[in-house]
Amino acid sequence: EAQLVETGGGLIQPGGSLRLSCAASGFTVSSNYMSWVRQAPGKGLEWVSVIYSGESTYYADSVKGRFTISRDNSNNTLYLQMNSLRAEDTAVYYCARSSGSYYFVSWGQGTLVTVSS
């Protein structure tokens, strides 16, 4: 059974950096589309970024130039490097798996990122 476990969230000051990790088991990260989706407190879902099986990456306009998605195939882990963090980046960040088409078949439990001074 596919499992995703996110770590790395926490409280960070505006302008700071944070790296989120998503450890996968039960499937191979490099063979799937892997995304980050976030949810601000009490709000809806917002797609953040995707890395395709062929290494192509895409970002929401709201994070482009500040966030970088990557993966470590040897550790079967997905990452999100977040720089120049803003208060509006405060959210629970989920990693999610898509297989083939771009709907999300598996989700992690999420990790909370709070950007505040």
Next chain:
Amino acid sequence: DIVMTQSPDSLAVSLGERATINCKSSQSILYSSNNKNYLAWYQQKSGQPPKLLIYWASTRESGVPDRFSGSGSGTDFTLTISSLQAEDVAVYYCQQYYITPVTFGQGTRLEIK
């Protein structure tokens, strides 16, 4: 970007009754070459991640009870729960995956009347 608009924002239905949630996309998400609608539905219970219910607008994910069904085509879609159970209390989201960025509806909160 494709804007997804759900209605209503919240809904209260009696146990055993039918619940209907609507989702409208700002442009067609029907791909003519394969005649598939690039629309998914998710259920999110309090404190939990979303769970995939429906994809391709009407295909039920494995393990999802058959009281959940999806319908619609082009720009207008519906999620129907035929007989509401207590465990169905949640927020429901539609999502288009026709183009990047994928986008979600704002969510519909379903409660028991």
